[in-house]
Amino acid sequence: MHRLFTLFAALLMACATYADGGMWWLQLMEQQHLADSLRAAGLRMNNDELLRLRDCVGQFGGGCTAEVISHDGLIMTNNHCGYSFVHAMSTLEQNYLKDGYFAKSREEEIQVPRLTFSFVVDIEEVTEEVKAEAKRQEADAYTMQSRRFLRSIAEKMQRKTELKAMGGVSAEIVSFYGGNRFYAIYTQTFRDVRLVVNPPLNVAQFGGDGDNWVWPRHNPDFAIFRVYATSEGKPADYSQTNVPLHRDRCLPISLKGYEEGDFSMIMGFPGSTSRYLSASQLKHEMENVYRPIVLAGEPQLEWERDQMELSDSMRLAMQDDHMGLQNTVKNFGGALKAVERTRLVDERRAADEALTRYGREKGDKELASVVQKLDELYATSADTLFDFMLYYRTLGTDEERRLPGELLDAYYEALRKGDINLRAQVGDTLLKYFEASISGFDRGQNASRMAVLLPIWADNCRLESSKNLLIANFEGIMYQSIFRSKDTLKEFLRKPTIERWVEDPIWVQHISEKTTIREKYLPCYMRVGRQEAELSRTYQRGLMEMNGWSTPPDANFTQRLTYGHVKAYSPRDAVHYDYRTFLGGMFEKESKTDPDYAVNPRVRELYDARQFGTYANKEGRMQTDFLTDNDITGGNSGSPVLNARGEIIGVAFDGNIESLSSDFKYDPQMQRCINADIRYVLWTLDTFGGSSYILPELDLRR
Numbered sequence: 001m002h003r004l005f006t007l008f009a010a011l012l013m014a015c016a017t018y019a020d021g022g023m024w025w026l027q028l029m030e031q032q033h034l035a036d037s038l039r040a041a042g043l044r045m046n047n048d049e050l051l052r053l054r055d056c057v058g059q060f061g062g063g064c065t066a067e068v069i070s071h072d073g074l075i076m077t078n079n080h081c082g083y084s085f086v087h088a089m090s091t092l093e094q095n096y097l098k099d100g101y102f103a104k105s106r107e108e109e110i111q112v113p114r115l116t117f118s119f120v121v122d123i124e125e126v127t128e129e130v131k132a133e134a135k136r137q138e139a140d141a142y143t144m145q146s147r148r149f150l151r152s153i154a155e156k157m158q159r160k161t162e163l164k165a166m167g168g169v170s171a172e173i174v175s176f177y178g179g180n181r182f183y184a185i186y187t188q189t190f191r192d193v194r195l196v197v198n199p200p201l202n203v204a205q206f207g208g209d210g211d212n213w214v215w216p217r218h219n220p221d222f223a224i225f226r227v228y229a230t231s232e233g234k235p236a237d238y239s240q241t242n243v244p245l246h247r248d249r250c251l252p253i254s255l256k257g258y259e260e261g262d263f264s265m266i267m268g269f270p271g272s273t274s275r276y277l278s279a280s281q282l283k284h285e286m287e288n289v290y291r292p293i294v295l296a297g298e299p300q301l302e303w304e305r306d307q308m309e310l311s312d313s314m315r316l317a318m319q320d321d322h323m324g325l326q327n328t329v330k331n332f333g334g335a336l337k338a339v340e341r342t343r344l345v346d347e348r349r350a351a352d353e354a355l356t357r358y359g360r361e362k363g364d365k366e367l368a369s370v371v372q373k374l375d376e377l378y379a380t381s382a383d384t385l386f387d388f389m390l391y392y393r394t395l396g397t398d399e400e401r402r403l404p405g406e407l408l409d410a411y412y413e414a415l416r417k418g419d420i421n422l423r424a425q426v427g428d429t430l431l432k433y434f435e436a437s438i439s440g441f442d443r444g445q446n447a448s449r450m451a452v453l454l455p456i457w458a459d460n461c462r463l464e465s466s467k468n469l470l471i472a473n474f475e476g477i478m479y480q481s482i483f484r485s486k487d488t489l490k491e492f493l494r495k496p497t498i499e500r501w502v503e504d505p506i507w508v509q510h511i512s513e514k515t516t517i518r519e520k521y522l523p524c525y526m527r528v529g530r531q532e533a534e535l536s537r538t539y540q541r542g543l544m545e546m547n548g549w550s551t552p553p554d555a556n557f558t559q560r561l562t563y564g565h566v567k568a569y570s571p572r573d574a575v576h577y578d579y580r581t582f583l584g585g586m587f588e589k590e591s592k593t594d595p596d597y598a599v600n601p602r603v604r605e606l607y608d609a610r611q612f613g614t615y616a617n618k619e620g621r622m623q624t625d626f627l628t629d630n631d632i633t634g635g636n637s638g639s640p641v642l643n644a645r646g647e648i649i650g651v652a653f654d655g656n657i658e659s660l661s662s663d664f665k666y667d668p669q670m671q672r673c674i675n676a677d678i679r680y681v682l683w684t685l686d687t688f689g690g691s692s693y694i695l696p697e698l699d700l701r702r
Helices: 002-017 034-041 045-054 079-089 125-135 147-160 163-166 279-308 310-340 344-362 365-377 382-393 405-417 420-437 443-460 473-480 486-494 498-503 505-546 584-589 599-610 680-689 694-699
Strands: 055-060 062-066 072-077 117-125 169-176 181-190 192-198 224-227 265-270 559-564 570-573 575-577 580-584 623-628 639-644 648-655 672-679
Touching: 034 559, 045 055, 045 062, 055 072, 062 079, 062 265, 079 192, 079 310, 079 473, 117 443, 125 181, 147 169, 147 181, 163 169, 163 181, 181 224, 224 639, 265 473, 265 648, 279 344, 279 365, 279 443, 310 344, 344 365, 344 505, 365 505, 382 443, 382 505, 382 680, 405 420, 405 498, 420 486, 420 575, 420 680, 498 505, 580 584, 584 599, 599 680, 623 680, 648 680, 680 694
Parallel strands: none
Antiparallel strands: 055 062, 055 117, 062 072, 072 224, 117 181, 169 181, 192 224, 265 559, 265 639, 570 575, 580 623, 623 672, 639 648, 648 672
16 A cells, blocks of 8 residues: 555656646657646647647757748747857958848858758657667667667668658667667758848847846847758758758747737757756766866856957957856856755655655565665765866866877887887877967967966865876976977977987876876776666666656757746745846846947837837837746757747747756746747847848748
């Protein structure tokens, strides 16, 4: 009876937790009872209509989501999703990132190098095939989930698939539920993607890092591209003979707006969540992964800001990397605080105890002991794993240390053996690598950055063997080494001696780091990885058995659906946030000294004239952004926010800082998705930017 009560309680807990949360895998709709939940929440589409939406949502650039908004291949995503690609296209003379770009005709749509867009064309479960191959190869859980192992199986399936005739189709096998299930995802990838609309930075990213993960917001974080293909509709490299890709389905756009409490759903490609961790796994993630990244990231960000103030060219060169680091550090720092504030580790410990009891009652020794084994695994490896991560965020970023270790080792062996021919061959390779990869970088800038990061390593690494890696200050290594310049390296290679080589600070540092990394860090990292994979598979199997496999699998860059409602929230005592913002709020934030809060002159002109046209709400005001309680994470950026009829009402672009523990647990009270109102998007591309030629392509519903 007690066992049945435990199972029933777990099922109730799962239903309560995931009533509106969850990144749902539509392949398991029936198993997850998703259709009934969606209808109860307010969906006004049948299952077939819902599933057809998947054809309109694809993966943008390999890391974000975009949606098809016209039959002629127009796709919409976030400005920050296209940021890296547009940054790479920009120069000081023609800065598409800072100044924006609005095409006025199809002839003005610009090729974006290296940008791709992929549609999912088929999915099939391949769990038994993966297990059979793993048994044949005697592969453990770690190997079973490795890219190399899964790719080898996918390649065989790709040769058999009938989808090859479509062109550009590839298969990827993805692990679900900690390696308990596997699915093959077939995608068709297009390689000719062109820029149509990219708002200026002070519009699309108004508020900059200060507003990142913060509500209220007033920026239309969007960009529009077009996918091109051959006349037969097949993927191809960029060519002037390519034509806009025709799609039978595209998402309609609603201009009717929304009210608080209205149903909303988001379809996209969320990157990674970890909601089925034990208490010790979660503690390890926070203390030995997130914390060292924040420790090293915060001072590096401050250093980067100083560097970017030196010149416009320096700002442009560093802008993309800086934005990525800003987002990571703020996200991880917020997650550390949120996990601590919500006492999530203690909550997971209670779940661990329930799972252990379930295993004992079931007579499953693996389940009964899995929590204890996970606890022991992290207790014996925490300091080494912390130092390993901190090393790669500090010492590991040193440009002077990036000479390939295999080349250094090979040249030493040639010297030791007295092999003149081999010495000359390896020396020539070493010199070419140095000239191509190292000699051109700014040593002064590198020295300045390392002067900031080296103390972080020295003050925070935990093991004595780790401290030994810091054998000299950076300047000593750089200026005493034969690698300090191309000329000094050439001079040495003309008359090399093993005595001078083994005394060189770079070589001494290389040996010290190689010994510590290869003999201490990497073996520990690999051991923990292999044991964790096996134990996590057992742990997640137990959790899924307890709830009848009715909860959604962790996000893993596969297409998911999340549903919820337009909703305000109260993050703390006496504070309440409305569910929407208006353009006037941008002027309330305006700053004459902070460039992130500088209002674009064209926006001011249109706002003062109240030129909102058909994009204003019923009161004649321009709504900018709004909140929903949809369950999202990185990778969902650019996802369409849809109403109960499957019409776009917004574009998802951010979350709120109070919910940064959401990758580990969805909190319906605190988690909010920040979205750009689709009317604000259309106003920006049309009234503000003048890209009105695309409007006839859109299915606008008033």
